[in-house]
Amino acid sequence: MSSRTTMTIEIGQHVKDQLDALASDADQSSQRLAEKAVIAFVEQEFALRQSIERGLAESRTGDVVPHEDVIAEMRAMIDAARRKRAARG
Numbered sequence: 602m603s604s605r606t607t608m609t610i611e612i613g614q615h616v617k618d619q620l621d622a623l624a625s626d627a628d629q630s631s632q633r634l635a636e637k638a639v640i641a642f643v644e645q646e647f648a649l650r651q652s653i654e655r656g657l658a659e660s661r662t663g664d665v666v667p668h669e670d671v672i673a674e675m676r677a678m679i680d681a682a683r684r685k686r687a688a689r690g
Contacts, residue, residue: 617631620634620635
């Protein structure tokens with residue numbers, strides 16, 4: 602099991618009241634619910650930053666699709682979807 606530590610934060614009373622209400626509804630402690638929220642935020646932020654870094658690296662190496670090609674493909678997909686919808690009546 603990984604080591605654990607304690608962190609203290611300040612939040613507005615309104616947010617604390619809402620957190621307590623959510624925790625009560627979920628039959629969990631507000632501390633556990635806050636921990637889960639922080640974990641989800643950190644994981645999402647790391648994934649976003651990694652995605653951005655991959656995109657920047659691809660851009661630096663020229664591994665990109667020209668904007669015009671993307672727009673043309675998207676327009677073709679939209680047109681195909683419209684034709685399909687029109688064919689259904």
